[in-house]
Amino acid sequence: xxxxxxxxxxxxxxxxxxxxxxxxxxxxxxxxxxxxxxxxxxxxxxxxxxxxxxxxxxxxxxxxxxxxxxxxxxxxxxxxxxxxxxxxxxxxxxxxxxxxxxxxxxxxxxxxxxxxxxxxxxxxxxxxxxxxxxxxxxxxxxxxxxxxxxxxxxxxxxxxxxxxxxxxxxxxxxxxxxxxxxxxxxxxxxxxxxxxxxxxxxxxxxxxxxxxxxxxxxxxxxxxxxxxxxxxxxxxxxxxxxxxxxxxxxxxxxxxx
DNA sequence: GAACGTCCTACACGTACTTT
DNA sequence: AAAGTACGTGTAGGACGTTC
Numbered sequence: 137x138x139x140x141x142x143x144x145x146x147x148x149x150x151x152x153x154x155x156x157x158x159x160x161x162x163x164x165x166x167x168x169x170x171x172x173x174x175x176x177x178x179x180x181x182x183x184x185x186x187x188x189x190x191x192x193x194x195x196x197x198x199x200x201x202x203x204x205x206x207x208x209x210x211x212x213x214x215x216x217x218x219x220x221x222x223x224x225x226x227x228x229x230x231x232x233x234x235x236x237x238x239x240x241x242x243x244x245x246x247x248x249x250x251x252x253x254x255x256x257x258x259x260x261x262x263x264x265x266x267x268x269x270x271x272x273x274x275x276x277x278x279x280x281x282x283x284x285x286x287x288x289x290x291x292x293x294x295x296x297x298x299x300x301x302x303x304x305x306x307x308x309x310x311x312x313x314x315x316x317x318x319x320x321x322x323x324x325x326x327x328x329x330x331x332x333x334x335x336x337x338x339x340x341x342x343x344x345x346x347x348x349x350x351x352x353x354x355x356x357x358x359x360x361x362x363x364x365x366x367x368x369x370x371x372x373x374x375x376x377x378x379x380x381x382x383x384x385x386x387x388x389x390x391x392x393x
Numbered sequence: 394g395a396a397c398g399t400c401c402t403a404c405a406c407g408t409a410c411t412t413t
Numbered sequence: 414a415a416a417g418t419a420c421g422t423g424t425a426g427g428a429c430g431t432t433c
Contacts, residue, residue: 203425203426203427204403204404204424204425204426204427205403205404205425207425207426208425239423239424240424265426265427265428269426269427269428270425270426271425271426273424331397342398345397345398345399355398355399355400356426357397357398357399362395362396363396363397367395367396
């Protein structure tokens, strides 16, 4: 395992890795990272009192806000652990950096010359939200097929008890998937087309409700993570790529019981 | 009941303009 | 000139009613 990571990392900083290898590389780094975040970061810094003593917002405007915030914090924690792993193995040949410009993507893995070798978009999804409507809306035209991956993580509140008996809760990441961004975007675009829409380089268009022959700009539904793969394609998973199949296994974990 | 469509909110800024 | 007000923008998300 460790050896595989080292081989892949070396290929990456020598610019010899393809997108499947890049996806695998990030995937292999995730389990121990998530384990660390769940065992140390989250119970230490995201802990709060019991739901009864310290309730979560129920007002939807607060809900949206705290989920966004928690997602960002988890992205920070996860990315920091990934970076400490690659720092140990590759020193300054590879590093995981934040993209500080407020735009796609979230992170670059940079090589020794600080050139981006991998571009990462990270999404943290709350299992308890009504419809997991985190979105992947990046236009296909902005995606670099050979470099871009999306990391999705599912999290939920976990109830626990301190040694002194105090009841508490903190978020735990229970699932993840790493997918080439281009594949996910293609799947989304295909879904838009199957619904009668059109994908341009600069916008996603969907049929108007009253008058389906007329197209209008998508309002943000196309990228919602549970809607990404069109239902007709979901019925025939063997037609889909391995990556998309793994993506569907990930989203299945969110389906309401 | 799942899938889809509509409309809403927070944040972290920004600019343009008015009041003190 | 400084402080305050009003509204704008892009990126994060959200609930919920309607349709299939």
